[in-house]
Amino acid sequence: xxxxVHIVDAVKTYGDFNAVDHVDIDIQAGELxxxxxxxxxxxxxxLRMIAGFNxxxxxxxxxxxxxxxxxxxxxxNIGMVFQNYAIFPHMSVYDNVAYGLKARKLKKAEIEERxxxxxxxxxxxxxxxxxxxxxxxxxxxxVALARAIVIHPDILLMDxxxxxxxxxxxxxxxxxxxxxxxxxxxxxIYVTHDQEEALAISDRIAVMKSGRIQxxxxxxEIYTRPSxxxxxxxxxxxxxxxxxxxxxxxxxxxxxxxxxxxxxxxLKEKEEEKPVKVSVRPEEFRMDDSTKPGIHGKIxxxxxxxxxxxxxxxxxxxxxxxxxxxxxxxxxxYDAGDTVSLNPMENKINIYDLSGxxxxxxEKKQYS
Amino acid sequence: xxxxxIHKGIQLDFWKVVSLILMxxxxxxxxxxxxxxxxxxxxxxxxxxxxxxxxxxxTLKYYTSALGHSFLVCSIATVFAxxxxxxxAYLSSRYNVAWKKALNMIIIxxxxxxxxxxxxxxxLLFGRSxxxxxxxxxxxxxxPSIYGFGGIILVFTVKFFPMIYxxxxxxxxxxxASLEEAAENLGMSKIRRIMTVTFPLIxxxxxxxxxxxxxxxxxxxxxxxxxxxxxxxxxxxxxxQYLSETGGDAxxxxxxxxxxxxxxxxxxxxxxxxxxxxxxxxSMLRPPAVVCLKxxxxxxxxxxxxxxxxxxxxxxxxxxxxxxxxxSGPLFVKEFSLDSxxxxxxxxxxxxxxxxxxxxVAIIIMIAxxxxxxxxxxxxxxxxxxVLDVLVMFPYVIPGAVLGIALLLTFNxxxxxxxxxxxxxxxxxxxxxxxxTVRSSSAxxxxxxxxxxxxxxxxxxxxxxxxxxxxxILMIPGVFSGAIMSWITTINELSSSVMLYxxxxxxxxxxxxxxxIRGHFGTAAALAVILSITSALSVLLFTKLSGGRSITL
Numbered sequence: 071x072x073x074x075v076h077i078v079d080a081v082k083t084y085g086d087f088n089a090v091d092h093v094d095i096d097i098q099a100g101e102l103x104x105x106x107x108x109x110x111x112x113x114x115x116x117l118r119m120i121a122g123f124n125x126x127x128x129x130x131x132x133x134x135x136x137x138x139x140x141x142x143x144x145x146x147n148i149g150m151v152f153q154n155y156a157i158f159p160h161m162s163v164y165d166n167v168a169y170g171l172k173a174r175k176l177k178k179a180e181i182e183e184r185x186x187x188x189x190x191x192x193x194x195x196x197x198x199x200x201x202x203x204x205x206x207x208x209x210x211x212x213v214a215l216a217r218a219i220v221i222h223p224d225i226l227l228m229d230x231x232x233x234x235x236x237x238x239x240x241x242x243x244x245x246x247x248x249x250x251x252x253x254x255x256x257x258x259i260y261v262t263h264d265q266e267e268a269l270a271i272s273d274r275i276a277v278m279k280s281g282r283i284q285x286x287x288x289x290x291e292i293y294t295r296p297s298x299x300x301x302x303x304x305x306x307x308x309x310x311x312x313x314x315x316x317x318x319x320x321x322x323x324x325x326x327x328x329x330x331x332x333x334x335x336x337l338k339e340k341e342e343e344k345p346v347k348v349s350v351r352p353e354e355f356r357m358d359d360s361t362k363p364g365i366h367g368k369i370x371x372x373x374x375x376x377x378x379x380x381x382x383x384x385x386x387x388x389x390x391x392x393x394x395x396x397x398x399x400x401x402x403x404y405d406a407g408d409t410v411s412l413n414p415m416e417n418k419i420n421i422y423d424l425s426g427x428x429x430x431x432x433e434k435k436q437y438s
Numbered sequence: 439x440x441x442x443x444i445h446k447g448i449q450l451d452f453w454k455v456v457s458l459i460l461m462x463x464x465x466x467x468x469x470x471x472x473x474x475x476x477x478x479x480x481x482x483x484x485x486x487x488x489x490x491x492x493x494x495x496x497t498l499k500y501y502t503s504a505l506g507h508s509f510l511v512c513s514i515a516t517v518f519a520x521x522x523x524x525x526x527a528y529l530s531s532r533y534n535v536a537w538k539k540a541l542n543m544i545i546i547x548x549x550x551x552x553x554x555x556x557x558x559x560x561x562l563l564f565g566r567s568x569x570x571x572x573x574x575x576x577x578x579x580x581x582p583s584i585y586g587f588g589g590i591i592l593v594f595t596v597k598f599f600p601m602i603y604x605x606x607x608x609x610x611x612x613x614x615a616s617l618e619e620a621a622e623n624l625g626m627s628k629i630r631r632i633m634t635v636t637f638p639l640i641x642x643x644x645x646x647x648x649x650x651x652x653x654x655x656x657x658x659x660x661x662x663x664x665x666x667x668x669x670x671x672x673x674x675x676x677x678x679q680y681l682s683e684t685g686g687d688a689x690x691x692x693x694x695x696x697x698x699x700x701x702x703x704x705x706x707x708x709x710x711x712x713x714x715x716x717x718x719x720x721s722m723l724r725p726p727a728v729v730c731l732k733x734x735x736x737x738x739x740x741x742x743x744x745x746x747x748x749x750x751x752x753x754x755x756x757x758x759x760x761x762x763x764x765x766s767g768p769l770f771v772k773e774f775s776l777d778s779x780x781x782x783x784x785x786x787x788x789x790x791x792x793x794x795x796x797x798x799v800a801i802i803i804m805i806a807x808x809x810x811x812x813x814x815x816x817x818x819x820x821x822x823x824x825v826l827d828v829l830v831m832f833p834y835v836i837p838g839a840v841l842g843i844a845l846l847l848t849f850n851x852x853x854x855x856x857x858x859x860x861x862x863x864x865x866x867x868x869x870x871x872x873x874x875t876v877r878s879s880s881a882x883x884x885x886x887x888x889x890x891x892x893x894x895x896x897x898x899x900x901x902x903x904x905x906x907x908x909x910x911i912l913m914i915p916g917v918f919s920g921a922i923m924s925w926i927t928t929i930n931e932l933s934s935s936v937m938l939y940x941x942x943x944x945x946x947x948x949x950x951x952x953x954x955i956r957g958h959f960g961t962a963a964a965l966a967v968i969l970s971i972t973s974a975l976s977v978l979l980f981t982k983l984s985g986g987r988s989i990t991l
Contacts, residue, residue: 123892123895143895152892170897217893
């Protein structure tokens with residue numbers, strides 16, 4: 071049975087360092103929820119607190135109504151997939167998957183039935199009697215997944231499950247995981263440092279840094295409206311340019327970008343005239359010949375990447391920006407050495423205060 | 439903020455209890471005897487507190503010269519053994535020496551020879567009435583005396599070079615080939631490559647091996663006792679002092695014991711200090727290539743290796759040969775017979791039973807304790823378990839005779855009266871030989887992913903059960919490769935047994951010793967052969983079972 075998870079004011083301390091620093095998260099039943107962040111951000115620590123391998127030093131974690139703080143790890147009924155799989159090397163695939171069922175003292179026939187079902191779900195029925203030693207990473211990963219879901223856990227935890235696989239297999243396993251998760255409707259908490267993987271697999275994402283939640287939202291929200299400069303840089307690429315709010319008339323603002331170009335955006339009404347940071351993703355620039363108005367720059371490097379071309383452009387003030395041009399919408403292709411003019415897409419870009427901590431765009435009105 | 443105590447408590451309970459129990463056992467049977475011996479060394483014969491024992495030690499030439507002798511012979515012998523073994527190890531691991539497995543087997547076998555068999559065999563060959571000596575005398579050559587200073591060094595060198603050989607060839611075999619290739623690629627000549635890359639990289643191993651050899655030599659009682667004659671070293675002095683003080687409080691023997699432990703500790707700390715500053719971690723990608731020599735070059739390299747190995751195994755061959763000779767009193771007659779074997783079965787059969795029963799009990803305890811202690815010190819690092827680990831390793835520096843005296847002085851009265859029982863022998867064996875099992879068990883534990891256990895706990899199995907269902911099973915190969923070493927050294931153990939045995943608990947090695955003293959060389963040889971064969975079979979069986987895995991020193 072799938073459960074909702076509530077993390078309230080959770081704290082984990084090592085010495086005088088808060089690895090998890092007053093975290094609040096509500097996860098709905100059946101959701102695939104990702105903890106995303108750079109290494110050392112506390113995401114794995116938090117996951118291990120949920121699993122019961124790290125003690126919870128403050129706050130509560132509950133499954134449904136039940137606070138699990140004091141339940142020992144082996145009684146929490148959580149399935150977990152480990153980063154390096156942690157397949158029992160001295161047991162066959164079957165025994166690995168049956169392990170948790172034997173611990174639950176199920177009847178032999180039922181164990182047999184459930185193991186078979188789980189193996190089928192991850193498409194490794196044929197590996198049933200194999201020893202783990204001579205299995206590939208992808209196969210071991212499937213065994214680990216089968217072993218975790220066969221016990222019908224309340225919650226499924228996944229700790230960087232794809233990080234040891236090669237790029238192609240990673241995409242393949244990602245799809246398998248998502249399908250199995252949706253089919254079983256099992257609440258899943260997924261930890262990764264790979265933003266692309268997080269965007270692809272998650273229903274919702276919590277971005278973490280230094281033990282704190284930076285933003286919680288659906289993948290698209292996090293990508294299009296990062297709540298601060300850190301998230302804007304961590305998820306995808308953002309060019310941060312200097313700007314200044316010149317007027318703000320009940321939310322209709324005029325911003326001067328690099329003292330060169332005026333852009334018009336819907337900002338929060340309270341924002342007054344002040345310097346700001348303008349965050350523009352590579353695909354949020356329109357690129358034209360240098361005769362057109364806009365911020366000007368010279369192409370330093372041109373990289374062909376299949377469906378798009380990436381340009382590194384040095385602006386007149388010396389700053390480098392990255393600009394992507396998608397092949398199908400390309401009016402004209404440029405070459406290294408060309409000078410071009412750039413204009414940000416006003417409905418897409420983001421504005422932050424100078425500290426980078428606060429987003430100034432009025433989300434309700436802005437994005438189209 | 440609420441501390442999550444219940445959860446923590448349940449998860450750690452099992453291991454806390456284990457750690458506590460082990461700590462209590464070690465305190466009673468190791469720490470307490472050591473404290474006792476330290477305490478006794480500070481008493482005079484009337485039982486009053488005094489430093490006069492130490493004052494005597496450092497002012498009387500009788501004692502200081504023994505200390506000097508010990509350091510001198512051990513240092514020289516260690517250096518000689520290194521000079522012999524390192525080149526041989528290099529040759530055998532980097533060149534296609536013929537029958538390499540056999541060579542290694544011979545060297546392993548010569549390492550596990552029963553104690554002081556070396557000294558005894560060399561006396562048989564080169565002693566006053568030795569076979570070689572008399573032969574050479576007939577053709578007019580007079581051999582220099584093998585007794586005393588030179589003899590001890592000869593026997594120590596031959597006895598301890600196999601140990602250094604095994605360490606060093608292990609290190610040479612696991613060095614990443616690309617390091618030497620990089621040096622070659624940068625234009626280094628072969629000899630300079632060895633001096634600038636290969637040798638510095640195995641230096642930590644060499645120094646660790648030298649330390650082990652030095653410690654073993656420092657603690658060796660049998661060899662200097664037999665071949666040293668007037669040249670006294672510390673362990674012999676301790677033994678004689680203790681025997682002369684029986685009935686008394688053995689205060690001077692205690693003092694000597696404390697001093698030898700301090701010396702060993704000093705050397706250990708010095709070595710750690712040197713090695714810790716030059717420890718390299720290497721990622722082994724490709725094992726070094728073996729150079730294929732042809733024709734006479736290969737023959738020469740093979741011959742050199744086998745010559746050295748032959749000298750190493752010579753004592754055991756001598757013993758094997760003489761065990762089949764007919765004896766008349768202490769003399770061997772030139773005629774073969776099985777009399778010696780018949781006589782040990784009728785007269786000394788019980789010592790064979792004792793050796794195997796005591797060693798079996800001891801090894802079972804060692805495997806159980808080794809498994810748990812290794813786990814605690816690797817996976818449950820905390821202050822108590824660190825102390826536990828250090829305590830367990832401490833007997834590395836305690837000579838057997840010293841441990842024997844410590845146990846005797848401690849457990850010769852109520853509440854724990856053990857003197858003269860078989861249990862005190864088993865106790866000494868466990869304390870002395872446990873480090874092998876613990877080291878090897880810890881080593882394999884570092885290779886087992888901790889997440890394996892978490893996976894099991896996560897699937898609903900309690901932490902204690904999880905250990906026995908997962909980690910303990912995965913540790914077995916490592917535990918056994920250490921336990922085999924513990925087992926072999928236990929059945930061969932003399933120096934503590936000789937302090938602790940009574941006529942009812944004599945073991946094979948004690949009987950070998952007493953038979954030699956009584957001049958019954960034939961039966962002594964036959965008993966020693968039984969030990970050698972058992973050791974050899976144990977090693978063979980282990981290599982077979984473990985699929986070619988080598989024993990861990």
